[in-house]
Amino acid sequence: MRIPPEFAFSQNNLQDFVECPRRFELRYLLRQPWPAIQSQPVLEHEQHLRRGEIFHQMVQQHQIGLPVEQISAQAYDQTLLGWWEDYLGSLPQPLPEKRYIEHILQMTHGNYRFLAKFDLIAVQSAEKIIIVDWKTGRRKPARTFLSRRIQTRLYPFLLWKCSAAFDRGISYEPEQIEMIYWFTADPLAPEHFKYSRKQAEQDGEYLLELVQQVEHCTQTYFPLTSQEQRCSLCVYRSLCNRGISAGSAEDEIDEEIDDERLDIAFDQIGETEF
Ligand code: SF4
Secondary structure, rough: OOOOOOOEEEEHHHHHHOOOOOHHHHHHHHHHHHHHHHHOOOHHHHHHHHHHHOOOOOOOHOOOOOOHHHHHHHOOOOHHHHHHHHHHHHHHOOOOOOOEEEEEEEEEEOEEEEEEEEEEEEEEEEEEEEEEEEEOOOOOOOOOHHHHHHHHHOOOHHHHHHHHHHOOOOOOOOHHHHEEEEOOOOOOEEEEEEEHHHHHHHHHHHHHHHHHHHHHHOOOOOOOOOOOHHHHOOOOOOOOOOOOEEHHHHHHOOOOHHHHHHHHOOHHHOEEEO
């Protein structure tokens, strides 16, 4: 099996590969339909995902300047209204004025394509670029956990590589880039990750090593994860003989509907490419 030439590596598919190579193969190469529910209770889980989706839309509308009163009407229950009020009251400040919302960047790195969709990029010309990502999971992950996530490594690296697109062709130094995670579960305690050249070099190498591991698996096989607790929240558990019943939604780390899972085709993207 080969990786399709149009395939783009993203935080989601690489995170899947890191957690379970077989899941990567089933989801992205074999495009296996999901045979099982992800977590219990189903209705509550779906409501939570739906709230997260609406919340991201509300923030997007706010960031492009729509009136707060108009956006607030979309908060259809107390939980969503609470998230919205927390967002309005504890927005990471000060954010530079020049904003890019739901912005897609893609680059070629070591002959592989990488892609990311950013919730918010805020640019202060020739000074700094800040990435903000809104997290609507039920709880805030530990900082060490976040620091190891593919998103924390891919997003600033990709932004650094593409930074010339934001300011008349001037490239930014890694030290001018910062990533902020903001959490509905802990709105007063966002996590800030300052970037550096050393980290960027490590991330560039790490990302290449990962995709080379994927290539290697295509020529051999994609092993099942050895950490079987991951299987209880995996939709493929029946295919892998890793149990029947779904795990609890409380155990999920990142419960957002992510549109990178929607098979973004490379030739359909009209955004910044390097
Ligand atoms: S059920 Fe477990 S082994 Fe199978 S794809 Fe999912 S995480 Fe991997």
